[in-house]
Amino acid sequence: MVEGGLILSCLIPAFHFADGTWPAITVSGLFTFNVGLFLTVSYHEARRITDKRMAYLLVVIMWVVTSLFGTLPYLATGVTTSFADALFESASGTTSTGATIFSAVEWLPASILLWRSMTQWFGGFGIVLLVLALVPSMGINKYSLYTAEASGADNTGKQTTSMGATVRHTLGIYIFLTLLFIFILWKTGLHIWDAVNITFTNISSGGFSIYNNSLGHLTHLQQYVIAAAMLLSGINFSMLYYFLTLQWDRLRNKFDQLASYLVTFLLGALFVILALAIKMDYALPDAIRCGVVQTISVLTTTGSLVADTSAWWVPITFLFVVLSLCGGMAGSTTGGLKAMRVLILIRNVRKILRDRLHPRSVNPVRLNKKPVSEEIITNVMVIFLVYAVVIFVGIMLLMLSGINATESIGATIACITGYGPGLGTSGGFGCYAAFTIAGKIICTFLMILGRLECLTLLILFVPKFWSRG
Numbered sequence: 445m446v447e448g449g450l451i452l453s454c455l456i457p458a459f460h461f462a463d464g465t466w467p468a469i470t471v472s473g474l475f476t477f478n479v480g481l482f483l484t485v486s487y488h489e490a491r492r493i494t495d496k497r498m499a500y501l502l503v504v505i506m507w508v509v510t511s512l513f514g515t516l517p518y519l520a521t522g523v524t525t526s527f528a529d530a531l532f533e534s535a536s537g538t539t540s541t542g543a544t545i546f547s548a549v550e551w552l553p554a555s556i557l558l559w560r561s562m563t564q565w566f567g568g569f570g571i572v573l574l575v576l577a578l579v580p581s582m583g584i585n586k587y588s589l590y591t592a593e594a595s596g597a598d599n600t601g602k603q604t605t606s607m608g609a610t611v612r613h614t615l616g617i618y619i620f621l622t623l624l625f626i627f628i629l630w631k632t633g634l635h636i637w638d639a640v641n642i643t644f645t646n647i648s649s650g651g652f653s654i655y656n657n658s659l660g661h662l663t664h665l666q667q668y669v670i671a672a673a674m675l676l677s678g679i680n681f682s683m684l685y686y687f688l689t690l691q692w693d694r695l696r697n698k699f700d701q702l703a704s705y706l707v708t709f710l711l712g713a714l715f716v717i718l719a720l721a722i723k724m725d726y727a728l729p730d731a732i733r734c735g736v737v738q739t740i741s742v743l744t745t746t747g748s749l750v751a752d753t754s755a756w757w758v759p760i761t762f763l764f765v766v767l768s769l770c771g772g773m774a775g776s777t778t779g780g781l782k783a784m785r786v787l788i789l790i791r792n793v794r795k796i797l798r799d800r801l802h803p804r805s806v807n808p809v810r811l812n813k814k815p816v817s818e819e820i821i822t823n824v825m826v827i828f829l830v831y832a833v834v835i836f837v838g839i840m841l842l843m844l845s846g847i848n849a850t851e852s853i854g855a856t857i858a859c860i861t862g863y864g865p866g867l868g869t870s871g872g873f874g875c876y877a878a879f880t881i882a883g884k885i886i887c888t889f890l891m892i893l894g895r896l897e898c899l900t901l902l903i904l905f906v907p908k909f910w911s912r913g
Contacts, residue, residue, distance in 0.1 A: 445480030448474065448476035448479075450562050451517055452469070452474070453558075455469055455555070458553070458554065463554050465521045466555075468520035468521040468522070504892075507895060510566075511892070512531070512534070514563055518556065521555070523556055528881045532884045533546070533560070536891055538564075538567035539862060540564045540651075541859060541862045541863070541894075542645070542651025542862070542865070543747075543866070543870070543876055543891070544652065545876050545884070546875060546877070547875045549656060558640075558641065561645050564644060564645045565644035565650070567650075569777050613682060613685040617685050618681065618777075621647055621673070621676060621684075625643045625647060625670075625673045626640055626643045627639075629643060629669060632666050633666075642654075646670050646748055648777050649674065650747070651863075651865075656873060659750050664733055667733060667737050668736075671737040674741055674744045677746075678744035679773055683773070699812055700811050701773050701784045701787065702783075704784075705772055708783065716734075717731045719756075719760050720756070720757075724757060738750055738751070742767045742863065743767045743770065743772065745772070745863045747858075747862075749873065754868075754871040755872065761871075765854075765857055768857065769861055770783065771783065779861045779895065780863075784811070785824045787811065788821060791816075795807045809821055826899075827897065830902065831898060835856055838856035838890050839852045842856060847879060847883050853867060854866030855887055858870070860893065860894035861894060
């Protein structure tokens with residue numbers, strides 16, 4: 445029902461810009477809304493569900509179903525007649541990936557442009573938290589449902605806040621930042637239409653654009669404003685809430701992650717700035733602007749571009765691949781492994797090296813000055829291994845579908861991390877239109893897999909998941 449309402453809200457630009465899509469948008473929105481209404485009316489009595497497996501199943505179903513219904517505006521308006529293309533674009537939006545099959549977005553109807561932006565804003569942090577906020581009577585353990593979408597969870601610290609409060613805080617900060625940056629961009633001289641769409645896609649770490657050159661048409665000041673929005677979207681939203689409400693004592697258990705996130709950004713930006721200035725003869729102010737904005741975009745897996753990065757020095761491209769795999773903080777809108785896990789991996793390597801030098805010493809892995817349990821370290825190692833295996837399999841499948849090695853590597857990493865732009869024709873200002881149908885379906889699966897951080901979806905393929913008892 446919510447998704448149907450969002451589709452119907454696209455009637456505003458359809459009528460305002462007279463793009464002729466209002467009949468298709470109306471039918472798509474009403475159909476989606478009425479399916480939800482039918483299911484709601486049919487739900488006669490609440491049944492308490494105690495099986496934790498249902499939490500994992502529901503999260504996967506939510507992402508798949510919203511992606512499927514999200515194809516209706518694309519197909520009904522005729523901007524694409526291919527279901528594979530429509531599903532690719534819809535899944536890219538709801539997973540806030542930002543990969544696109546449209547080579548020139550500026551010719552798209554205004555209603556579709558808003559729908560693309562809205563799917564990213566809704567998918568960035570909204571779907572699971574919305575269900576948690578609106579459907580408390582489902583009877584499922586809310587924390588299980590919350591952590592089943594692992595990008596919204598930070599399991600390294602004790603949960604001292606109720607789930608209802610967590611939902612309110614997170615959604616509150618998300619909406620506050622959205623309205624704040626729409627206002628700031630509008631005050632810098634940007635048209636309100638542009639400000640809304642750009643904020644929706646960047647605060648959600650999505651990266652869709654209403655212009656072919658992404659952020660390239662903005663003024664330098666506006667690009668820095670968007671960089672600030674992307675940087676904040678990569679920080680744990682609960683941490684932002686505690687900061688804004690001056691609850692300093694609650695910030696202590698996330699300082700290490702924040703420091704890791706910011707240091708990674710600063711070191712990456714410094715390398716890119718120097719490379720642009722020295723190797724590519726950029727003027728220093730342009731090198732600083734492009735280096736800062738683009739590094740933030742990559743690290744937060746947003747995918748917005750200030751220049752055609754496919755033409756940049758190859759080591760910069762390699763660095764971008766590594767940064768997109770790292771991602772932002774847990775509990776943010778970003779993709780990737782997350783700063784917390786990368787930090788635990790690095791510190792675990794340091795622990796192993798110290799243990800080899802001093803076998804009798806005790807060198808626990810610490811996070812925020814507290815020892816990290818072996819269970820968490822094992823989980824992090826497993827997630828890292830699963831990511832590596834999924835990337836390898838994804839690359840192989842794309843190559844078998846007829847896509848060359850460079851494109852396959854770039855597309856797999858871009859889709860699994862949620863960054864969006866790949867390598868070759870799918871990199872920079874390019875798109876995925878040239879991919880085979882099989883390749884687009886594989887990429888769609890990778891986007892959903894990456895958004896659910898692999899394990900939530902892969903657990904459904906374990907035979908024991910479906911067994912009784």
